[in-house]
Amino acid sequence: MKIDEDRCVRCRQCMLYCPVGAIKEDEDTVYIDQDLCVECGVCLRSGACRVGALYQPQLGWPRILRAQFSDPLVPHPSTGIMGRGTSGMKTNDVTGRFREGEVGFAVEMGRPGVSTSFEEVEKVTIALAGKVEFEPLNPVTSLIEPETGRLRDPDVRRERVLSAIIEFKTSEDRGLEILRLLKEVSEGLETVFSLCVISRCRDFEIPFRERMVAAGFQPRINGKTNVGLGRPLA
Ligand code: SF4
Numbered sequence: 001m002k003i004d005e006d007r008c009v010r011c012r013q014c015m016l017y018c019p020v021g022a023i024k025e026d027e028d029t030v031y032i033d034q035d036l037c038v039e040c041g042v043c044l045r046s047g048a049c050r051v052g053a054l055y056q057p058q059l060g061w062p063r064i065l066r067a068q069f070s071d072p073l074v075p076h077p078s079t080g081i082m083g084r085g086t087s088g089m090k091t092n093d094v095t096g097r098f099r100e101g102e103v104g105f106a107v108e109m110g111r112p113g114v115s116t117s118f119e120e121v122e123k124v125t126i127a128l129a130g131k132v133e134f135e136p137l138n139p140v141t142s143l144i145e146p147e148t149g150r151l152r153d154p155d156v157r158r159e160r161v162l163s164a165i166i167e168f169k170t171s172e173d174r175g176l177e178i179l180r181l182l183k184e185v186s187e188g189l190e191t192v193f194s195l196c197v198i199s200r201c202r203d204f205e206i207p208f209r210e211r212m213v214a215a216g217f218q219p220r221i222n223g224k225t226n227v228g229l230g231r232p233l234a
């Protein structure tokens with residue numbers, strides 16, 4: 001996003017809307033820090049600018065990734081859906097992505113107010129590579145070599161986004177090892193992440209939850225039931 005200096009009247013209204021504090025001012029101008037701006041489009045969509053000074057220039061590679069991961073109105077080419085996630089985790093009843101004996105993870109890196117760079121995302125994917133199966137239909141997976149976890153294009157590292165979700169699965173038997181690994185890698189990160197863990201219920205219990213609790217983790221249960229909109233897979 002950019003500001004047309006000739007039109008801007010320095011009212012500072014747009015500054016209230018930026019979720020990452022990228023709109024700044026100095027003595028003479030209000031300007032957008034292009035390194036911090038994640039191209040979410042919030043400032044423009046807010047309608048805060050009454051003089052039409054905010055404008056969205058054409059974004060090329062790799063900067064376009066900022067919009068694809070941060071602007072909910074921009075579809076990601078790897079999934080065809082808006083935003084940076086996939087729909088499969090919450091609809092496991094009909095996708096069957098996570099089978100008996102498997103445990104799935106979603107590591108959501110960054111947050112409004114914090115954001116993340118792909119350099120941070122890569123630290124996690126490198127640590128996980130070779131130990132998990134990355135979800136193929138996921139925007140982060142489309143950017144990495146699954147065998148090494150490295151970004152295919154090193155220029156992507158400096159791009160910042162509001163958040164990015166790393167999705168993968170492993171066997172229930174390796175699940176705790178992966179949780180400990182994530183805890184270890186989190187200590188070297190310059191952003192925050194939240195973690196979702198999914199495993200199938202068995203006899204009205206969630207066996208992997210018991211293992212997590214016994215290992216000192218404190219999961220908060222969240223459930224979603226899909227009723228009648230698809231054929232359950234085994
Ligand atoms: S596009 Fe988003 S991140 Fe960039 S200046 Fe506007 S509100 Fe801030």
Ligand code: SF4
Nearest residue numbers: 008009011012014049
């Ligand atoms: S709202 Fe428009 S006029 Fe006001 S500071 Fe922002 S860009 Fe300038």
